[in-house]
Amino acid sequence: MHLLQEVIKQRKRKLNIEQWLLLAVRIAIPIVLALCLARPVLTALRSFGLGKTSLVMLLDDSFSMRAPSAEGSPAERARIDVGHMLEAQPKGSDAQVILAGGNARRLLDQSTSTLDVIPKKLAETANQAGPVKINDALQTAAASLSKATSGSRELAIVSDFQASDWQSAADGAALPALDTLLKQEPKPQVTFYRLASDLTENLSIASADLSALVVAQDQPIGIRVRIQNHGKRQWQDVAVHLEADGTRLRTSRVSLATEGEAVIGFTHAFKQVGDHSLAVRLEGDSFPDDNAFYLVVQVRNQLNVLLVDGSPSTEPLEGATDFLELALTPYQSASASLKDLIRTTKIEAKKLRETDFKGKEVVILADVDRVQGSRYNELEKFVKSGGGLIVFAGPHCDLDWYNRDFFRKGEGLLPASIKGMQRATSASMPARIQQQRLTHPSVIYFNDSRGGRLQDAEFQSWFELDLSGNPLAKPILQLDRGSPLIVEKAYGQGRILLASTTADAEWSNLPLQPFYVPLMQRLVTYLATQSTISAWDQVGAPLRIIFPKEQVGIEYTLTDPTGQSQVIKVKPEGDKSLLESKPISTPGIYKLTQNTSTKLLAYNLDPAESNLAPLSSDQIKALADRHQAAFVDSFDGWQKLDRTRRHGSELWQPFLMALLALLFFEVLLQQRIARG
8 A cells, every 4th residue: 555655656757747747838838929910020130230231232224224114214223222132221221323334433421320411412323325234233232332331232233134234144144343342251241133124126327327427418317227126026116206496397107017127218418507406206115215316416627638659650540549539539539419528639749748638637648658857846746736647558668767756666657667568379368357346436337238248349469457556556457467557546636547558449449348438438438537526425424525635624505405504614634634524323414514505416225125025034043042042022022031131030930830830739648637
């Protein structure tokens, strides 16, 4: 009986423990259920002031972000979401915005902890229109992050991820600036934040090329307009308007196939000397920002050109400058009633005098053996003061003098030294002009084969030019044998062009080609007007004009297409002076005024931005994964991700598992107690 009493005491003690344990489990079940429904997160870091972050937002403000959408353009939504992102930052955090459209730039001089300043500043900042230069923008962002004071650093790349900007990176191209940024200590968190547009159809004017850079009064100028369809829809009878000096002149219509293009031409003649504006507009699509293209045409009385003939001849077309004279004055040569813009004066090289350069805009030396003494000094002064010089090679050139005195180790007028003569191996295998995308203003017209096929010219002989001795020399046209055909060099305020072949038909059939006339005229007008404003420039960059040093302090007024004006003062720039404006953000015709003198400027959008097709979500995710970054496409997604990064994961999932375990344990414990 004594032993039985001891067993009963032990069972009572065990039963009390199990009942207390059951009570504890039943009390814990509603507590854990409440915690599960509350979806708690770890917020202890905020309480101790350790949750503050240094946030840099790389904001795409390029032209494509302005594409309309049912929920608002990506640019509008981006500014709203940036405001929400800043509101969600812990107290004490600092932030900076890098604007990535065109040339990357900081919104503020430095990061700020007064976060409400950023949305106000963004509202006052105009969107740029240039494409995103990804690596440059990431470098600017990395520089801002490297100066961050908080231990937690974040980079949010907010963009529509337009394929034309990001495709190469999506295809595997390196982003060295991002790789460098990820090596910073402590390592920043990177998020790709996509804001998509639902606009897929878009028409744009890709280009509008002038037949001449400068024209004479009443001389017709041709405008070749290229229109692109960037969508899957076919367009019929799209209206295209031509405007001159703000007045609509005529309308033509074109049809465009799916993802196709159409080319349309206009002509117009101006009756007054001065700067005139031309604009081409199209109608039809819902995104009008890229439906216009602006140009400025310079109308002059005449350009004076001096032709210096190194091998004159009494026979027709046998002299070194005979073909040039025909090409530069075609109307006069044909006894036509139209007026030539260029007026030529031809002189033999042996009869050249110092006074012959006066009153000329361009001098052309064709197969001239040498220019020595005071004549060379006057020629050098002529170019330094803004004149243009074209040098055509030929069999009479004294190569020793050209390399020794004319080139003078890169310090003379000649853009390149001459190694020697090269010849085609056979008449059936001549050298030709290399086929490539032309970027120089004087030859960009020939990117379209309608302007003439440069590759049709055949070269049997040419001089091999060496550019290694002058880093300032740049090739304009190349031969397919790897040798430059035409090289350019700036000298003082003027420029020099060196051609490695003759201006006549002795070494090539270039003068016999139909494009010889427009090519020579464009080269001459480029040199004659190179110190003035070009036909058009792209938005995104500031207006920059170089003046002589004497112009320092003079004020100019720049008026934009909306009529708003800003005063710009000429500032010193080395041994010259510089007129520089703020970055141009709006396409259109601008007026630059100083006293009674007014010059027109034209600015256009970058045509690459008109193709609105974005990367797919899968492509952006793959790009983000490759760079250890996250991907979101909404503010809710970013907020959830940000909460996880800063405070840890939400705890409702483990609480749910604990609740299920407690319920199961309660059932088992209750059954055990019931069995006694």
